[in-house]
Amino acid sequence: MLASRGFRRCARWLAALVLGAVLVGPLPAGRADDFEVDLALILAVDCSFSVDSREFALQMQGLARAFMRDEVKRAIVQGHRQRIAVSVVQWSDEMNQKVVLPWTIVAGPADADELGQVLFNTGRQLAEGGTSISTALVYSAALFAAAPSAERRVIDMSSDGRNNSGPPVKPARDHLVAKGITINGLTILNEWPTLDSYFENNVVGGPDNFVMPANDYEDYENAIYRKLLREITGPGIS
Numbered sequence: 001m002l003a004s005r006g007f008r009r010c011a012r013w014l015a016a017l018v019l020g021a022v023l024v025g026p027l028p029a030g031r032a033d034d035f036e037v038d039l040a041l042i043l044a045v046d047c048s049f050s051v052d053s054r055e056f057a058l059q060m061q062g063l064a065r066a067f068m069r070d071e072v073k074r075a076i077v078q079g080h081r082q083r084i085a086v087s088v089v090q091w092s093d094e095m096n097q098k099v100v101l102p103w104t105i106v107a108g109p110a111d112a113d114e115l116g117q118v119l120f121n122t123g124r125q126l127a128e129g130g131t132s133i134s135t136a137l138v139y140s141a142a143l144f145a146a147a148p149s150a151e152r153r154v155i156d157m158s159s160d161g162r163n164n165s166g167p168p169v170k171p172a173r174d175h176l177v178a179k180g181i182t183i184n185g186l187t188i189l190n191e192w193p194t195l196d197s198y199f200e201n202n203v204v205g206g207p208d209n210f211v212m213p214a215n216d217y218e219d220y221e222n223a224i225y226r227k228l229l230r231e232i233t234g235p236g237i238s
Contacts, residue, residue: 038079040150046159048092055217062221064119075232083107091136093129094166130165134172160188182206190216
C-alpha cells in the first residue's frame with residue numbers, strides 16, 4: 001500500500017514536471033509593445049498543516065488590502081502597459097494545489113478594488129497537508145501557458161515552512177528559472193526564524209529575485225504590500 005502510494009506521488013510529480021516543461025516556454029523575445037501586460041503574477045498561498053484558519057484569513061485579508069492600497073494602484077498604472085495579470089493558487093502537499101483565482105487583468109483602481117473584494121471572500125478550498133514548495137512551483141508555472149503575454153513572469157511564493165513533502169525544491173526552481181520565470185519569496189518567520197535564508201538558498205531565483213520576510217502572520221499584510229509594490233514596479237525598487 002505504501003509503495004503504491006509512493007509510486008502514485010512520484011508519477012504525479014513527474015507528470016507535473018513534464019507538463020511544466022511542455023507548457024512553460026521561454027519568455028518570448030520582441031518589442032515592449034508586443035506584450036499584453038507588464039507583469040503576469042501568480043500568488044501562491046500556503047495552506048499546509050502549519051497554517052490554521054486564523055492565519056489563512058490573515059494571508060487572504062492581507063493580500064486583499066494590499067491590492068486596495070493607493071500606492072499599489074498607482075504602481076500598476078505607471079507601468080508601460082498600465083495593466084498586470086494576477087492568478088492565485090492555494091497549495092499544501094504534493095497532492096494538493098488549486099487555482100482559486102483564474103488569470104485576471106488589473107488595469108486600474110476599480111479593477112484593483114474588485115480584486116481585493118474577491119480575495120476577501122475567498123476561503124480555503126483544498127485539504128491541509130505537508131509543505132511541498134517544489135510541486136507548488138511546478139504547478140504554478142504551468143499556469144503561465146494560459147496567461148496573457150507578459151514582459152515579466154513571477155511566482156510569489158508565501159510560506160511559513162520548509163519543503164517537507166514531495167521532491168527537492170532546487171531542481172524545480174532551476175527548471176523554472178531556465179524558462180525565464182522569477183520566483184520571489186515571502187517568508188513568515190513564526191516557526192522558522194531562519195526561513196528567509198532557506199528560501200534564498202533553495203527557493204527564489206530568476207531575474208531580480210528577492211525574499212521579503214514577515215515576523216509573523218500579523219506582519220504578513222505589511223510584508224505582502226511591500227512585496228507587491230516591488231514586484232509590480234519592477235527592477236530598481238528597494
